[in-house]
Amino acid sequence: MDISIASSLKKMWPQAALGILEYEADVVKSSDELLDVFEGAIEKLSDEYCMDDIAKLPHVEATRKAYKTLGKNPSEYRNAAEAMLRRVVKSSGLYHINNIVEVNNLISISSGYSIGSYDLDEVKGHVVYDRAEEDLHYAGIGKSSVNIGFIPTLHDDEGAFGNATSDSQRAMIKEGHRRIASILYSFDGTEGLTEWMDEFEADLKKYCGVGDVTKSIVE
Numbered sequence: 001m002d003i004s005i006a007s008s009l010k011k012m013w014p015q016a017a018l019g020i021l022e023y024e025a026d027v028v029k030s031s032d033e034l035l036d037v038f039e040g041a042i043e044k045l046s047d048e049y050c051m052d053d054i055a056k057l058p059h060v061e062a063t064r065k066a067y068k069t070l071g072k073n074p075s076e077y078r079n080a081a082e083a084m085l086r087r088v089v090k091s092s093g094l095y096h097i098n099n100i101v102e103v104n105n106l107i108s109i110s111s112g113y114s115i116g117s118y119d120l121d122e123v124k125g126h127v128v129y130d131r132a133e134e135d136l137h138y139a140g141i142g143k144s145s146v147n148i149g150f151i152p153t154l155h156d157d158e159g160a161f162g163n164a165t166s167d168s169q170r171a172m173i174k175e176g177h178r179r180i181a182s183i184l185y186s187f188d189g190t191e192g193l194t195e196w197m198d199e200f201e202a203d204l205k206k207y208c209g210v211g212d213v214t215k216s217i218v219e
């Protein structure tokens with residue numbers, strides 16, 4: 001993935017960074033082993049956290065502060081990690097989608113980073129990570145329209161397609177053999193990214209049969 005962070009975004013929020021993993025995978029229903037690990041993590045986090053704890057988690061807190069500075073209400077448009085952790089604490093559970101999304105979400109709730117995984121065959125040209133224009137919308141996963149205005153968002157030659165709150169339908173991960181980029185959205189710099197990227201890689205190899213993974217950090 002050819003990707004950069006817009007200077008205008010870095011000026012408004014200098015700590016913006018992206019941890020990127022690129023790989024190929026057979027996207028299928030999750031194995032029982034992966035689902036057992038996934039549900040075990042949910043149970044552990046549900047016991048560990050109360051609702052007031054979530055917004056104070058370092059990566060979640062940094063994301064909320066960035067959204068507020070950039071002009072987006074972080075309570076109305078929650079980042080994905082926070083939204084999932086709130087469901088976990090409320091014992092609402094998380095959906096089972098496929099093996100890649102399960103690992104994506106497992107690392108997200110464990111780390112506090114919001115993470116998006118994208119089909120690289122649906123991403124066209126150079127990707128720029130920049131604050132979305134006011135009132136910009138796209139068709140989100142499971143949602144007909146998502147207001148992404150002012151949220152730091154990935155843009156390619158065809159427009160916006162992903163951010164820390166809600167990804168578009170265009171590049172969503174579907175079953176089949178796919179070329180994928182998984183992106184950890186950081187709003188508190190690069191400290192901690194490498195550790196969780198390594199954990200992500202290990203889980204991809206263990207539970208999804210992934211071979212080579214290329215990792216990079218953009219800041």
